[in-house]
Amino acid sequence: MATQGSPFNPRLRSERFSGQIAIALFRIAQGVQVMVRRSGQALGLSPAQTQALLFLAYARPGVHTIGGLAQRLQATMATASEVADALERKGLVVREPRPEDHRIIGLRLTGAGRRRAADLEGMLDDLEAAVAELPPDDQEHLHRILQHIVRRMVEKRLVVVYEMCWGCAFFRPMAHPDDPAAPHHCAFMDAPLPDAHTYTECPDFTPRAEVSA
Ligand code: SF4
Numbered sequence: 136m137a138t139q140g141s142p143f144n145p146r147l148r149s150e151r152f153s154g155q156i157a158i159a160l161f162r163i164a165q166g167v168q169v170m171v172r173r174s175g176q177a178l179g180l181s182p183a184q185t186q187a188l189l190f191l192a193y194a195r196p197g198v199h200t201i202g203g204l205a206q207r208l209q210a211t212m213a214t215a216s217e218v219a220d221a222l223e224r225k226g227l228v229v230r231e232p233r234p235e236d237h238r239i240i241g242l243r244l245t246g247a248g249r250r251r252a253a254d255l256e257g258m259l260d261d262l263e264a265a266v267a268e269l270p271p272d273d274q275e276h277l278h279r280i281l282q283h284i285v286r287r288m289v290e291k292r293l294v295v296v297y298e299m300c301w302g303c304a305f306f307r308p309m310a311h312p313d314d315p316a317a318p319h320h321c322a323f324m325d326a327p328l329p330d331a332h333t334y335t336e337c338p339d340f341t342p343r344a345e346v347s348a
Contacts, residue, residue, distance in 0.1 A: 139153075142158050142161075163262075167262065168182070170262065171185055174255055174257075175255070181221070183210070183214075184218055185258075187204055188248060189252055189255060190208075191243070192244060192253075193297075193335060193336050194207065194297055194336045194338075195335040195338075196335065200239060201216050201219060201240065202215075206295055206338060207295065226245060226247050227244065227248035228242055229242075229243050230243075286342075296340060298342075299333060300319070300333035300334075300340075302342065302343060303323075303337070303340045303342070303343065304341045305322040305339070306321065306322075306328075306333070316329060318330060323341075
């Protein structure tokens, strides 16, 4: 695609909406970084530790490993391990071997870690409040537009999207109706899913529309 000149150049971006929108998204990203940093600082956490606690609180338990954390932080294994070390020293996380394979070391929030993660939950309130000021139709339109932009960023490996099962192409709800402990099924892992796991965020989430297209 031919370049249209940098959107950072005010004269050039004034000539096209795409540049103005790109700069608006850049400013939102800067604002979100500040929200993450301030919320973490208030609780004695770095931005990476803040993200790690939220990851352990909401991501699918199967990815609670150093590798999963590295993927979520888009960092190296060494960096993810350092983040886990720091959280362990603060008593917020413990490392423990996985019951299904003792060679894999899992990460688990302690009670204090769960409470600290809960304290972070209001981090995006100001952002959501700004969106909530829009009429419902505009919110729906904005949601669709942002999903398109996020998909392009995923394709370019700029971001990893974690989402819950409902809406995933691999999700088979109530595929095992006789098993109350795990009534659903994931066709990606070819494994039954407990109900609670379907409301956790998964890095393998694939939107239904993308597969059927
Ligand atoms: S791949 Fe899809 S169905 Fe399977 S656990 Fe992840 S989100 Fe759920």
